[in-house]
Amino acid sequence: MMSYGCLRLLKRTPFLSRSFWTSDSGAEKMNVREVIEDLTQVSIEVRQEVTSVTNPREKEKIALRHIKKYAAKDAYTNEFQKGLEWFNVSRSISMRQDLTGKICVLDFFTYCCINCMHILPDLAALEKKFSIEDGLVVIGVHSAKFANEKDSSKILAAVQRYNIAHPVVNDAKLSMWQDIGIVCWPSLVILGPKGQPLFALVGEGHREEMFLYIKVALAYFKSLNEISDHSLPLKPSQHLLPVSKDTLLFPGKIHLANIKNKDRMVIADTGNNRILIMDLKGKVEHVVGGYAPAFRDGNFQTARFNAPQGICSLGDEIFVADTENHAIRKIDLVLQTVTTLVGTGEQSHDYVGGNVGKAQSLSSPWDVAIHHHKQEEKSVPVLMIAIAGTHQIWGFFLEDTIWWKKKSIMAGTCIAIVGSGREENRNNSYPHAAGLAQPSGLALAREKNMLFFADSESSSVRVVHLDDGKVSGVCGGDRNPGNLHDFGDIDGRQCTAKLQHPLGLAWDSVDSVVYIADTYNHKIKKVDLLGNCRTLYGAGKPTANHKFDEPSGLAVHLGSRIIYVADTNNHRIVSINLEDNKIDTISVDLPSETTHSDGTYKFDAEVSSDGGNLEIALDVKFMNDLKLNSDAPQRWSVNLPDKWTTQASKGDLKTPITLNIPKGELTVEFIISLDIITCKTDECIPKKLDLVFTIRRNSKAQSNVKLNEILEIE
Structure with missing residues (x-):
C-alpha cells in the first residue's frame, strides 16, 4: 500500500486575499484556493481510477480527461511574493516570465520533515526524465514549520545536504502556502503552462502517477503549442560547500x-x-x-x-x-x-x-x-x-x-x-x-x-x-x-x-x-x-x-x-x-592515499570466477575551479590483461567502458589511463591520470557487474 504520510499544521492558516492572473478568455475568474481544495479530493479519486486499470493507454486517457477539465478552468496561481530569497538560481523566478509555457511542480516542503525527504528522489528522477527544455520545472517552496527553518542560511545548508538541484524559494511568511490553501507537508501542486492548477497531491508515495501526469500534460500542451523550450537562470549552490x-x-x-x-x-x-x-x-x-x-x-x-x-x-x-x-x-x-x-x-x-x-x-x-x-x-x-x-x-x-x-x-x-x-x-x-x-x-x-x-x-x-x-x-x-x-x-x-x-x-x-x-x-x-x-x-x-x-x-x-x-x-x-x-x-587527519595527489586512483570490484562482463561508467567532477576544455580532445585508453577484451581501446570520457572478462580464479589488476586537458580562468592544464582497478574473482559474485564511479580531479 502506498503511503500518504504527511505532517499537518496544527491549525489551518487564514486565507489572505490577493489578486489572480488576468484571464485571456475574459471569463469570470475563479478562486484558485477553492480549485486546489477541490483538486485535493479529485486527485485522490483520479489516482484510484488510474490504479484500477492496468492498460497504460487507459491510464493516459484518464489523466488526459482530468487535465483537459482543469486546464479549462479560469483559475491561475499567483506570482511569488516579491523580495523572497531564492537558491540554485541567479535571480528570482517569475510565474509569468519564467514559468509560462512550462509544466510546473510546486513542492511545498519543510526541510525537517521526513516525508518531504522521501519525495526528493522522486522529484530528482522526474527531472532526469523531463528537462526544463522539455517543458518541466520543479520549484521547491520552502514553507517552514520551525522558527530555525525560516533562516535562509539553514535552508541553503539543507539544499546542499540533500543535493537539491532545482530552484528553491524561502517563503518564510507562507505567502504562497496561504494563497492556495496548503495544509500539510509535503504537498505537490502541478500547474499547467498558464499557471492553472491541474493536480494537488498530498504526502509521499506519488512517484508513478507524477510520471504519468507529467508525460500526458507535456504531450497535450505541446499539441496546443503551449510548451516553451526556454531555459531558466540556474546556478547550483553546491560550489559553496x-x-x-x-x-x-x-x-x-x-x-x-x-x-x-x-x-x-x-x-x-x-x-x-x-x-x-x-x-x-x-x-x-x-x-x-x-x-x-x-x-x-x-x-x-x-x-x-x-x-x-x-x-x-x-x-x-x-x-x-x-x-x-x-x-x-x-x-x-x-x-x-x-x-x-x-x-x-x-x-x-x-x-x-x-x-x-x-x-x-x-x-x-x-x-x-x-x-x-x-x-x-x-x-x-x-x-x-x-x-x-x-x-x-x-x-x-x-x-x-x-x-x-x-x-x-x-x-x-x-x-x-x-x-x-x-x-x-x-x-x-x-x-x-x-x-x-x-x-x-x-x-x-x-x-x-x-x-x-x-x-x-x-x-x-x-x-x-x-x-x-x-x-x-x-x-x-x-x-x-x-x-x-x-x-x-x-x-x-x-x-x-x-x-x-x-x-x-x-x-x-x-x-x-x-x-x-x-x-x-x-x-x-x-x-x-x-x-x-x-x-x-x-x-x-x-x-x-x-x-x-x-x-x-x-x-x-x-x-x-x-x-x-x-x-x-x-x-x-x-x-x-x-x-x-x-x-x-578535532582536526581530522585522513590517510594520504585518499587525496589522489600522485594522479593514481584505485578501485575494486568482484566478478564471478566463471567470467562475465564489467561495465565502468565514470562521472568526472572537477575541483578547485578546474573545468574540462570542451574544444580539446579528451580520451581514455585501457591496458588489459591477457585474454581480456573490450569493444574499444579508447573513447570519450562519458562513454561507458565494457570489458569481457574470461574465466579465472586469480586477482587481476588493469589500468585505464586518462589523457585530458583542463582549464582555469587564465591557463590550461594537461592531466594524465591512471585508474587502477583490482578485480577479485569469486564464485558467488555476479557475472555482469556495473561500476558507477565518481572521479574527482583537482
Missing part, C-alpha cells in the same frame, strides 16, 4: 567504541557517504565507503553508503543506519568488509515487520543502539533502530530471543517493537499504542534498562522502559499528543522545558543525565531523570567559542569527562571538557 573532500561534510552522528582495548571515535560523515574510524585525536585509521552515494556491499574501498546516520558497536562490529538506502549495514573490522543486515535499498511502507534479514524493508532508519536484553540467566543483544520514516522503534534480533510478553523471536528477525506508526506525541503503557514523531536519536541507559529517544517532530525527549515497553515523556513537547508544534528554547521541567527539533542524545552514567543535541536551537542541553532540563553550551555560552550550527550527534567519554559533538552545518567534530568547559575542534 567545502571544496576539499579531505574534510568532513555534514557529519550526522558520532559514536565512541572500545576496539581492541583502545578508545576509538566512529563518525558518520553523512555528506561524504562514508564512515570514518579514528583515534580520539582525529587520526583516521579506516575510511569505509566512498564519496558517491550507492548501495553496495564489499570491502572498505568498494562498499558504498547513502547518507549514513546512526552508528553503534558490539565488539569488532559496527552497525550503521544507512538512512537513504533504508538499510542497516554491518562493518566487520576483522574482515574489513561491509554487509547488509536489513533492507532492500528501497523505502518501505511496512509498519509491522517480522521478516528475516534483507527480506525486511525499512523506511529511513536514523539511529541505532545495542540493548542487552535479559532473559533467564543470560542477556542477548538486540539492535534498537530509530525508524524516522514510519515514526517507530524497531528491533533487529541478533540471537534467538524471548521478548516482551514471552514472545519468541528468531535470530535475524527485524520487527516493529514501539510505535503505532501514527505521527504523534502519545505516551502509553502499551508500546504499540504509543505514537512517535520522527524518532532521530537514541541513548541507552543500560543500568536503568531505559532507552531514551529524541522525538524530533514533537521537539521532545522521551523514554522506552525496556522491562515492559512503556513509553513516557522526559522533557519538551506538549501534553496534547496531537500538537507537534509546541517548541521553543526554555529551560524548565518536563513539559515546561522547550526544545526545537532535537536530533541527538548521549547518556552519562556518571551523573545519570541525558545530553541533548537541541539541533534547531544550536545548543547542547542536559536533562535528569526527573525531567529537569537546562542549557549547557551553545549560542556563545558559556564562552564565545561555544557556537554550533544544527548539531545532531553526541557522544560522551566517561573517563575523560568529554562530550564530542557532531556540529553538522559547520562540518566539524568538537570536544567539550565538562570540567573546565574548554572547547576544541
